[in-house]
Amino acid sequence: MNIMAEQKQNIVEIRHLYKSYHRGSLVVPVLYDITFDIVAGEFLALMGPSGSGKTTLLNLLAGIDKADEGSIRVGDMDITTLSETELAHWRANHVGFIFQFYNLIPVLKAVENVELPLHLTSLSKRERREHAEMALHMVGLDHRMDHYPQELSGGEQQRVAIARAIVTDPTILVADEPTGDLDRVSAEEILAMMERLNTEMGKTIIMVTHDPRAAQRAKILRHLDKGYLTDDDSQNPL
Amino acid sequence: MMILKILFRNAFHNKLRSGLTILGIAVAILAFGLLRTVISSWYAGVEAASTSRLVTRNAISIIFTLPLSYNEKIRQIEGVKIVSYGNWFGGVYIDEKNFFPNFCVEPRTYLEIYPEFVLSPAEKKAFLADRKGFVAGRKLAAKYGWKIGDGVTLKGTIYPGNWDFVLRGIYKGRDDTTDETQFYFHWDYLNETIKKVSPPRADQVGFYMIAVTRPDLSADVALAVDKTFKNSLAETLTETEKAFNQGFIAMSGAIVTAIQMVSFVVIIIIMAVVANTMAMTTRERIGDYAIMKTLGFGGRDITVLIFGESLVISLTGCLTGMILTFPAAAAFGQALANFFPIFIVSTETLYLDILAAILIGCLAAIIPTRQAIRIGIADGLRRIG
Numbered sequence: 099m100n101i102m103a104e105q106k107q108n109i110v111e112i113r114h115l116y117k118s119y120h121r122g123s124l125v126v127p128v129l130y131d132i133t134f135d136i137v138a139g140e141f142l143a144l145m146g147p148s149g150s151g152k153t154t155l156l157n158l159l160a161g162i163d164k165a166d167e168g169s170i171r172v173g174d175m176d177i178t179t180l181s182e183t184e185l186a187h188w189r190a191n192h193v194g195f196i197f198q199f200y201n202l203i204p205v206l207k208a209v210e211n212v213e214l215p216l217h218l219t220s221l222s223k224r225e226r227r228e229h230a231e232m233a234l235h236m237v238g239l240d241h242r243m244d245h246y247p248q249e250l251s252g253g254e255q256q257r258v259a260i261a262r263a264i265v266t267d268p269t270i271l272v273a274d275e276p277t278g279d280l281d282r283v284s285a286e287e288i289l290a291m292m293e294r295l296n297t298e299m300g301k302t303i304i305m306v307t308h309d310p311r312a313a314q315r316a317k318i319l320r321h322l323d324k325g326y327l328t329d330d331d332s333q334n335p336l
Numbered sequence: 337m338m339i340l341k342i343l344f345r346n347a348f349h350n351k352l353r354s355g356l357t358i359l360g361i362a363v364a365i366l367a368f369g370l371l372r373t374v375i376s377s378w379y380a381g382v383e384a385a386s387t388s389r390l391v392t393r394n395a396i397s398i399i400f401t402l403p404l405s406y407n408e409k410i411r412q413i414e415g416v417k418i419v420s421y422g423n424w425f426g427g428v429y430i431d432e433k434n435f436f437p438n439f440c441v442e443p444r445t446y447l448e449i450y451p452e453f454v455l456s457p458a459e460k461k462a463f464l465a466d467r468k469g470f471v472a473g474r475k476l477a478a479k480y481g482w483k484i485g486d487g488v489t490l491k492g493t494i495y496p497g498n499w500d501f502v503l504r505g506i507y508k509g510r511d512d513t514t515d516e517t518q519f520y521f522h523w524d525y526l527n528e529t530i531k532k533v534s535p536p537r538a539d540q541v542g543f544y545m546i547a548v549t550r551p552d553l554s555a556d557v558a559l560a561v562d563k564t565f566k567n568s569l570a571e572t573l574t575e576t577e578k579a580f581n582q583g584f585i586a587m588s589g590a591i592v593t594a595i596q597m598v599s600f601v602v603i604i605i606i607m608a609v610v611a612n613t614m615a616m617t618t619r620e621r622i623g624d625y626a627i628m629k630t631l632g633f634g635g636r637d638i639t640v641l642i643f644g645e646s647l648v649i650s651l652t653g654c655l656t657g658m659i660l661t662f663p664a665a666a667a668f669g670q671a672l673a674n675f676f677p678i679f680i681v682s683t684e685t686l687y688l689d690i691l692a693a694i695l696i697g698c699l700a701a702i703i704p705t706r707q708a709i710r711i712g713i714a715d716g717l718r719r720i721g
Contacts, residue, residue: 154714162630162713183634190632197717201627205345210338215631217338262631 109270109302110136110159115168117154128154130325132168136270136318141296141303143316150322152306153274159304160193160272161185173269190218194263196292198275200255202247202262209234209243212261219266233261237291253284260291264301271295273305277312289315339637343644346621347652354649357613361653361696362660364606365689369661370668371599372685377669378585378592380678384513385577388551389449390558392544393580395571401540402570404527413560415553416546420445422523423542427490427499429480435675436476438490438519440526449547452510459484459505467525469504473516475673477506490519495526497533517677546574603692611700614646618704625708626716635709642705647697654693658686 115132118125128151136142144152157163159170161177162185169178172192180188195201202211213230221229234243237257247255256276263271273292277285293315295301307313321328348354376383392410394400404421411419422441428434443464447453455463455471462484463469472482482488486503501521509516523541531538548557558574565572575583585592618625625638661681669679 157714162717186629186632186634189630195630201623201717203342203624203627205342205349206338210341214338214628218632223337 107138108135109138109140109173110304111169111171112159113169113171115155115158115170116166117151117158117163118166128325129158129165132327134320134327136302136304138302139296139300140318141293141316142305142318142320143313144304144306144320144322145308145310145313146322148308149324151325152322155322156272156274156304156306160195160270161189187218190215191266192269194266194268194271196256196259196263196271196273196276198278200247200252200259200279202255202258204247207244207246208239208250208258208261211247211258212243212265215262215266229265230261233265234258236264237261251284252280253287256280256284256288257291260288260295264295264299269302271301271303273303275307275309276305277307277309285309285312339640340644343641344648346617346641347645347648350617353613353616357610357649358653358656360609361606361650361693362656364602365654365657365693366660366664367602368599368692369657369681369685369689370664371595371602372688373661373665373668373679373681374676375592375595375599376682376685377676377679378588380513380515380676382578382581382585384452384515384678385581387554387576387578388548389577390546390548390554390561390574391577391580392546392561392572392574393542395562395573398542400570401542402544402572404539404541406544406565406570406572407541409564410544410546410561413557413564415548415550415557415560417549418445418448418547420449420545421541421543422446422520422545423526423540424494425490425492425499425521425526426494427492427519429488429490434480436517436519437515438521440523441520442523443520446520446545449545452514453507454510455505455507463504466502466504467522468500468502470501470519470521471505471507472503472520473518473677474506474508475516475677476519477503479517479673482506495530495537497529499525499529512680513678515677517673545577603696607696607699610646610650610696611703613649614642614700614704617645618642618708622708622711622716623719626711626713626719629713630717638708639705642708643698643701646701646704647694650693650697650700651690654689658689661685661689 112135113133115129117129118127120126132155144155146152154163158165159172161180165178169176171177175188177185177188203214206214209227209230212233213226216226216229231240231243234240237260239254239257239261242250242254247258250258276292277288280288289312292303292305296303305312305316313319319329392402394402401423407419407421410416420442422439425438425440427438429436447455447460459471463471470488482503484503484506488501488503490499490501492499507516527538546557546561548554554576558576561574562572625641628637665679665681669676672679
């Protein structure tokens with residue numbers, strides 16, 4: 099019962115969130131009064147048409163952009179009150195990122211890319227390497243750790259990106275169209291891997307996607323349209 | 337450590353662009369080094385001048401002479417150790433393009449005043465004994481293939497006629513800054529000949545060289561010499577050898593300034609080229625920097641990456657340019673030995689090269705760094721794909 103109660107705790111609480119962009123003198127509203135919670139251990143998919151504000155929402159709750167109004171509490175921290183430097187530290191400790199275009203550093207080998215976020219921790223050189231190798235082992239890329247990104251397929255690069263995202267054991271994993279640049283087989287592999295991270299390791303995942311097949315893997319589905327959340331908290335009907 | 341790894345790998349990631357930029361910097365540093373060496377060579381005579389030597393000349397102009405009779409009067413002034421004298425001869429060897437400095441001097445005292453001209457005792461004895469003898473610097477003798485005992489004829493320009501000499505000694509410089517391209521012969525040889533062909537020009541000297549007993553007496557001795565000949569028909573101007581040489585340099589001050597300006601223009605041009613390279617590089621890597629910021633790296637890390645890459649490129653170019661400067665300076669010095677007898681790349685020039693490279697690297701990185709730091713992470717990430 100205790101475990102169940104703990105799992106029901108909110109890991110993310112978003113309250114009355116507004117965001118707009120400024121293009122010269124033009125103000126373009128993107129998000130309106132967004133309020134919802136994400137439970138720890140959840141796998142949430144954010145869906146919506148282009149320009150609906152889903153990537154903006156993901157950026158806000160991952161601490162890489164700032165809201166105009168409202169609050170975002172992740173764990174016990176209201177990240178809207180943090181300075182840029184504090185946000186950088188917070189991201190390093192609490193967020194793992196998976197992007198559509200993998201976003202690996204091209205001059206670093208796979209293992210070095212995975213090791214990169216660990217340079218902001220107090221781990222020793224040996225410990226960093228062990229952690230990075232373990233993360234690559236988890237995504238099945240032990241044999242590719244000394245390869246540069248350009249020597250890997252799209253699917254493999256995305257697996258390296260996942261290893262980099264989980265190597266610091268973050269509070270939440272955010273994924274922006276993680277299968278958007280992959281073929282169908284690779285996309286399925288990546289989604290299966292993310293599903294395992296959620297079910298077997300209890301990772302909280304927030305994923306932005308256009309792809310209904312990707313959304314199918316999530317436990318909760320949220321729709322955004324023109325900056326508004328258009329559904330209530332509900333189980334994924336897909 | 338990882339930042340350093342990324343920095344170095346980034347610097348050579350685009351091999352063609354980095355290679356061409358490094359080549360450009362190397363050529364600029366080479367040009368800068370050579371131009372600075374030309375300027376140093378211009379001042380080599382000033383640098384080599386002794387503080388315990390004075391030069392006395394006619395107060396009106398160097399082209400006017402002084403009576404030989406001043407020699408004894410100067411020698412009697414307190415603080416004077418040795419007095420020598422001489423004239424600029426201005427002779428031409430075979431053809432006018434074969435320029436080298438040639439003087440007639442009182443040989444015994446002149447060699448005493450200039451201990452940096454090193455002659456073997458036998459050669460010195462032979463030179464002093466032969467009124468038609470001359471000594472030449474090692475580089476000059478080597479250039480024309482002269483050997484001891486060889487006869488050499490100079491065509492006089494100030495003192496008309498063909499003047500025959502016999503090589504009695506080849507002097508070596510005591511150190512690198514000694515000019516080894518000069519030609520000295522007996523003042524008496526000139527004077528005796530002039531007495532026959534143009535008596536009014538006889539017993540006249542172009543300059544007196546004075547060695548003082550102590551360098552701190554130089555000013556007093558100079559004043560005393562000039563005071564001695566005040567209100568005479570040929571008033572004197574006495575100054576240290578350094579000031580005298582500097583006076584010559586001042587005549588060509590505009591050329592030196594022009595060379596200095598060109599050397600700095602070269603640096604400014606290459607700075608613009610490196611800045612352009614860094615701007616392109618940073619624009620390409622804006623996504624990488626956004627990723628690093630996303631992962632938690634700060635502005636300081638990004639600054640280190642961009643400044644570091646710029647400095648690695650500029651210092652690699654600088655090192656290449658510095659290495660190339662030595663053979664280039666040797667070839668340049670050899671080709672223009674008549675004009676720049678001492679053409680040595682100085683330590684100061686090498687320091688200036690490094691300073692210029694650091695300046696290029698840092699200034700070229702300022703604007704790209706500012707752009708990379710100021711761009712929002714979300715904007716940076718949008719540029720990927």
